[in-house]
Amino acid sequence: MEQQDFNQQVTETMLIDYLDxxxxxxxxxxxxxxxxxxxxxxxQFAETKALWQxxxxxxxxxxxxxxxxxxxxxxxxxxxxxxxxxxxxxxxxLKNLSSNWFDSKxxxxxxxxxxxxxxxxxxxxxxxxxxxxxxxxxxxRLSEDxxxxxxxxxxxxxxxxxxxxxxxxxNYTAEMTEVDSKILNALFSTFQFDPNDNVRIVALNALxxxxxxxxxxxxxxxxxxxxxxxxxxxxxADAMIKLQERKSIEPLQQKLNDKELNIYVKDKFENTxxxxxx
Amino acid sequence: MDSLTDNHLMLGVKxxxxxxxxxxxxxxxxxxxxxxxxxxxxxxxxxxxxxxxxYRMLKYRASFTGQGEFRAWMYHIARNCIHDKFKKSQRxxxxxxxxxxxxxxxxxxxxxESERQDSKNLVNFALSKMDADAREILVLSKYQDxxxxxxxxxxxxxxxxxxxxxxxxxxxxxxxYLKLENGTARx
Numbered sequence: 001m002e003q004q005d006f007n008q009q010v011t012e013t014m015l016i017d018y019l020d021x022x023x024x025x026x027x028x029x030x031x032x033x034x035x036x037x038x039x040x041x042x043x044q045f046a047e048t049k050a051l052w053q054x055x056x057x058x059x060x061x062x063x064x065x066x067x068x069x070x071x072x073x074x075x076x077x078x079x080x081x082x083x084x085x086x087x088x089x090x091x092x093x094l095k096n097l098s099s100n101w102f103d104s105k106x107x108x109x110x111x112x113x114x115x116x117x118x119x120x121x122x123x124x125x126x127x128x129x130x131x132x133x134x135x136x137x138x139x140x141r142l143s144e145d146x147x148x149x150x151x152x153x154x155x156x157x158x159x160x161x162x163x164x165x166x167x168x169x170x171n172y173t174a175e176m177t178e179v180d181s182k183i184l185n186a187l188f189s190t191f192q193f194d195p196n197d198n199v200r201i202v203a204l205n206a207l208x209x210x211x212x213x214x215x216x217x218x219x220x221x222x223x224x225x226x227x228x229x230x231x232x233x234x235x236x237a238d239a240m241i242k243l244q245e246r247k248s249i250e251p252l253q254q255k256l257n258d259k260e261l262n263i264y265v266k267d268k269f270e271n272t273x274x275x276x277x278x
Numbered sequence: 279m280d281s282l283t284d285n286h287l288m289l290g291v292k293x294x295x296x297x298x299x300x301x302x303x304x305x306x307x308x309x310x311x312x313x314x315x316x317x318x319x320x321x322x323x324x325x326x327x328x329x330x331x332x333y334r335m336l337k338y339r340a341s342f343t344g345q346g347e348f349r350a351w352m353y354h355i356a357r358n359c360i361h362d363k364f365k366k367s368q369r370x371x372x373x374x375x376x377x378x379x380x381x382x383x384x385x386x387x388x389x390x391e392s393e394r395q396d397s398k399n400l401v402n403f404a405l406s407k408m409d410a411d412a413r414e415i416l417v418l419s420k421y422q423d424x425x426x427x428x429x430x431x432x433x434x435x436x437x438x439x440x441x442x443x444x445x446x447x448x449x450x451x452x453x454x455y456l457k458l459e460n461g462t463a464r465x
Binding site: 011012013015016047048050051052054055056057058060061063064066067068070071072074075078079082145146149150152153 | 282296297298299300301303304307308311312315316321322324325328329332333336337397398400401402405416419420421441442444445448449451452455456
């Protein structure tokens with residue numbers, strides 16, 4: 001009688017739970033017994049199993065890299081348009097107050113600056129406290145995750161066909177204190193091969209920030225010899241001055257013999273050599 | 279580890295730490311894309327839906343209370359986005375695009391002998407021919423691998439009701455599949 005009741009309770013849901021290993025031991029054994037001894041349920045099980053397995057084999061195309069790029073762009077836009085509003089009434093009160101005393105734009109800007117400093121100070125305090133109270137690993141892990149997301153965002157945005165978006169992507173490195181080889185290679189590649197000179201110059205400036213890494217200086221020095229674009233050549237010369245890279249004197253001198261060198265670039269290179277030779 | 283749960287991250291987003299949405303995106307974008315794709319059959323449309331879901335989560339972050347599961351809230355929004363897309367495109371059966379054939383073709387030539395032997399294609403097509411609600415519950419259960427309790431939270435029905443609906447959905451899928459397999463389907 002009990003077995004008959006169980007037969008009636010066998011549903012498709014139970015069969016797929018069995019297939020997915022979600023049935024308890026008692027129910028599983030009862031069902032296995034039924035599948036073996038009851039032709040109708042055995043047949044039902046075979047059909048469900050075939051269907052369930054065929055469903056598992058269905059593959060869907062992976063999302064494009066554009067999906068990531070679009071998300072990060074949306075997040076970036078959202079942040080830039082909504083962040084000032086997040087402290088709504090308090091902000092507005094400050095703004096209203098300031099307009100009574102000073103020129104509103106100037107006062108509001110100064111208030112923002114002061115609040116920003118205070119906020120930065122308190123955040124660093126919170127982080128320190130977190131470390132002090134042995135919750136360092138959580139904070140660390142979270143910041144690692146944020147860092148990896150920023151990297152992912154940057155790499156995805158570098159694929160964007162619009163130069164302005166690629167520039168934004170490169171600018172994300174400004175928020176990074178350390179970069180791994182993946183990011184550095186992406187910056188190298190953008191600096192060397194991006195079709196837009198402005199994007200290349202932004203990448204060059206980003207690389208200068210990581211010039212403590214020997215590979216960066218090596219790439220920049222090589223570029224001095226190979227670079228054809230006058231705009232990038234001038235930016236490279238500026239970078240050499242900024243880095244006080246005396247190793248650049250020799251390639252710069254060699255380039256002065258290049259008959260195809262733009263006359264303004266030639267002047268720039270001469271000035272650069274002069275400044276670095278002091 | 280508590281600070282890394284979805285709920286904590288979303289509460290952080292709610293409190294103004296918008297960057298944390300990127301972590302939630304990393305965790306859930308792929309599953310959401312699958313959820314949308316299995317119902318729309320369109321790659322770019324599904325990517326748009328993922329985008330819309332995250333945008334709405336940012337926009338309506340204040341409505342996240344942290345009382346329930348983040349995932350239930352997210353899928354709730356995702357369902358609305360999919361529903362809006364259906365409404366916008368004004369064709370409820372837009373999964374037809376998934377197989378790129380018309381119904382008339384399907385009756386006669388789509389399910390040819392070799393394809394009939396390919397159970398994967400048949401099931402895919404059968405899924406596209408299911409009622410949207412029945413398909414959705416199967417997608418949540420099978421492809422999103424969500425427990426019945428969580429599906430119940432998303433659909434705002436009881437867990438027992440979820441089981442009944444899954445049972446009916448499988449039966450419906452099986453019927454369509456068998457008709458296709460026998461070449462007797464009429465849609």
